[in-house]
Amino acid sequence: MSPRITDHPALGTAAQRPDHHTCCEHHDHHHELVVSDLRVRYRQVIALENIDLATSCGNRVALIGPNGAGKSTLIKAIAGLVPRAAGSIAWRGTSIRRWSREFAYLPQREEVDWSFPITVRGLVEMGRYPQTGMWGRFTEKDDAAVEHALATLDLLDLAERQIRELSGGQQQRAFLARSIAQEAHVLLLDEPFTGLDRRAAAQLGETLGKLAREGRLVIASHHDLNSATVLFDEALLLATRPIAFGPAAEVLTPENLALTFGETSR
Numbered sequence: 001m002s003p004r005i006t007d008h009p010a011l012g013t014a015a016q017r018p019d020h021h022t023c024c025e026h027h028d029h030h031h032e033l034v035v036s037d038l039r040v041r042y043r044q045v046i047a048l049e050n051i052d053l054a055t056s057c058g059n060r061v062a063l064i065g066p067n068g069a070g071k072s073t074l075i076k077a078i079a080g081l082v083p084r085a086a087g088s089i090a091w092r093g094t095s096i097r098r099w100s101r102e103f104a105y106l107p108q109r110e111e112v113d114w115s116f117p118i119t120v121r122g123l124v125e126m127g128r129y130p131q132t133g134m135w136g137r138f139t140e141k142d143d144a145a146v147e148h149a150l151a152t153l154d155l156l157d158l159a160e161r162q163i164r165e166l167s168g169g170q171q172q173r174a175f176l177a178r179s180i181a182q183e184a185h186v187l188l189l190d191e192p193f194t195g196l197d198r199r200a201a202a203q204l205g206e207t208l209g210k211l212a213r214e215g216r217l218v219i220a221s222h223h224d225l226n227s228a229t230v231l232f233d234e235a236l237l238l239a240t241r242p243i244a245f246g247p248a249a250e251v252l253t254p255e256n257l258a259l260t261f262g263e264t265s266r
């Protein structure tokens, strides 16, 4: 999906991609998630290069850039779903080697088989499998975690419905509820606002705010520049390489956006 860039007059101008970037200091011990000098490639294609990102729970981080900029790839790399060609990703001081229960990943809508026969409750219960195992017995603690997740996402009334019978916004909430049941601290969301109407988007925005205030870290690719400063605390502008990272309102300047969108990534 294309970003809405029409409201930003600076974006029409061609801009050179910078040969250096403004970015947070990496190598720091104060942040819970630290991505340092990350490079990811798919065969010959370099999807990400020189990515540095340091942030902590309580923040909502937007990944912003043109199609092919590497947003999905960065989300997958942090989730441990694509291999790194170089660099490191550390969570609470320890390198992330494989998918961890701390990380919950929400793929782009079209990557999910929504016709899969499962109820909302069944989907949310899957969040407990890392603890119980697929065929494990649910304890009271597991049941309580599922109820808490359904309540947090306002899904108790829909718990017995099939996910294919839900609206797009309700489906997003069901997936987020699964992450909450998993007790994941890092929510990695690929374009969670895409396809939602205003009301569902507002509700999701509130939910992400609540989850961040509860002490989770939300990282999401996002296409709507107009809402980015409202919905997110921090932003990483990227076009294969990072253009800027910092507080969303400081980073989303016309100059930075021109650098990010002025030249389409390969």
Ligand SMILES: Nc1ncnc2c1ncn2[C@@H]1O[C@H](COP(=O)(O)OP(=O)(O)OP(=O)(O)O)[C@@H](O)[C@H]1O
Pocket (backbone or CB within 6 Å): 001, 042, 043, 045, 046, 047, 065, 066, 067, 068, 069, 070, 071, 072, 073, 074, 221, 266
């Ligand atoms: N499985 C793959 N095999 C080969 N190349 C890939 C693969 N996935 C992504 N790429 C390439 O890696 C680059 C980054 O893709 P990515 O999907 O991360 O971008 P994006 O910013 O999420 O784009 P969009 O906004 O279109 O979703 C692109 O050049 C893309 O073509």
